[in-house]
Amino acid sequence: MKLEHIGLIGYGEVGKIFCAGLLKQLGVTGVGAWDLKFAQAETQATERAHAAQAGIDARSCMQALCEDSELILSAVTASATLAVAQEAAAFLRPGTIFLDLNSASPGTKQQAATLIEAAGGHYVEAGVMTSVPPYGIRVPMLLGGVRATALARALTGWGMDAKVVSDRIGVASAIKMCRSVMIKGLEALVIESYSTARAYGVEDHVLPTLQETFPGIDWSAEGAYFFSRVAQHGQRRAEEMRESAHTVREAGFQPFMAAAIAEKQQWVADEAKAGVLAGVPKGAPWQAYADALLAARKP
Structure with missing residues (x-):
C-alpha cells in the first residue's frame, strides 16, 4: 500500500498531533492539512503559521488536500463527521484511503462510508480508544472496513497501535461509543x-467512601483530571x-443516560466559554474547579 502523501482534515489538537507524528514516518514525503480555520480571518494567520513551523502544508481548500493524498485522515468534531465525508467525496482520487478517526455512531459511520465508497475511495x-495526547499517533485504535487489514499493516509499520476488529463498518465505532457512555x-x-459535595462541605466524607x-x-487525582479535561474539551465531549x-x-433503546451526559458536558463547556473557569490554573486540584463553578452560582 503506497502512502507517501497524507492529508489531515481538521487541524485541532488531534490533527496537529497526527500531522507531526506522521511527517516523521519512513516513506512519507509530505503531510498536508485542511481546516476551516485556515480560511477564517481571525484564525488563519496563527493556524497557518503553526502549520508552517511544523513542516505541514496548510492547504487552501478541501479539494487541494484531496487531490494530492493517498491517505486522508478525518479528525473533526463528531457533529461534522458526515458533512466532511460528503465534501471530501467530491474531490477524492479513486483508490484513496479515507480513515475516519471521529467519534460518531455506527449509523453515521455507515453513511459516511457510503459516500466515500461511491466516489471510488476506500473507507x-x-x-480511538483513549485520549490522544499521552500517546500521540501510537494511541490505541480499532479499525473496521474491507481495507482495514491492509491499512493496519501500514500503520503498525509506522509504530502505530492499530487493530482490526471487523471488515464491517460500525463495529469499531460501536465499541468506542459504548465505552464513551461509561467514561x-x-x-x-x-x-x-464532587461539586455538590463541595457545596455542602462534605467532600472529606464522600471521597473516602469512594x-x-x-x-x-x-x-482525588482522577477528579482533578476529569474536571480539567471536561473544562478544556467539554464541547467536543458533548x-x-x-x-x-x-x-x-x-x-433500539432510549438514550436516557447518554443524553444526560451530553447535557452535563455541554454545561461545563458553556461555563468555560463564559469565563467561569478562566482563573483555574493548569494542574489545579478538583476543588479549584468546583469552587469556580460554585462561585458562579451565587447571586
Whole structure:
C-alpha cells in the first residue's frame, strides 16, 4: 500500500498531533492539512503559521488536500463527521484511503462510508480508544472496513497501535461509543457529585467512601483530571456523547443516560466559554474547579 502523501482534515489538537507524528514516518514525503480555520480571518494567520513551523502544508481548500493524498485522515468534531465525508467525496482520487478517526455512531459511520465508497475511495473507520495526547499517533485504535487489514499493516509499520476488529463498518465505532457512555458518564458523575459535595462541605466524607469501595482508583487525582479535561474539551465531549446517544437509539433503546451526559458536558463547556473557569490554573486540584463553578452560582 503506497502512502507517501497524507492529508489531515481538521487541524485541532488531534490533527496537529497526527500531522507531526506522521511527517516523521519512513516513506512519507509530505503531510498536508485542511481546516476551516485556515480560511477564517481571525484564525488563519496563527493556524497557518503553526502549520508552517511544523513542516505541514496548510492547504487552501478541501479539494487541494484531496487531490494530492493517498491517505486522508478525518479528525473533526463528531457533529461534522458526515458533512466532511460528503465534501471530501467530491474531490477524492479513486483508490484513496479515507480513515475516519471521529467519534460518531455506527449509523453515521455507515453513511459516511457510503459516500466515500461511491466516489471510488476506500473507507476505514477508527475507534480511538483513549485520549490522544499521552500517546500521540501510537494511541490505541480499532479499525473496521474491507481495507482495514491492509491499512493496519501500514500503520503498525509506522509504530502505530492499530487493530482490526471487523471488515464491517460500525463495529469499531460501536465499541468506542459504548465505552464513551461509561467514561464520559463517569466524568459527568464526578463533576456533579464532587461539586455538590463541595457545596455542602462534605467532600472529606464522600471521597473516602469512594476510595474504600473502589481502592484501585485515586479519586482525588482522577477528579482533578476529569474536571480539567471536561473544562478544556467539554464541547467536543458533548458532541461525542450526542453520537453515543444516537448509538443507543440505533440499538433500539432510549438514550436516557447518554443524553444526560451530553447535557452535563455541554454545561461545563458553556461555563468555560463564559469565563467561569478562566482563573483555574493548569494542574489545579478538583476543588479549584468546583469552587469556580460554585462561585458562579451565587447571586
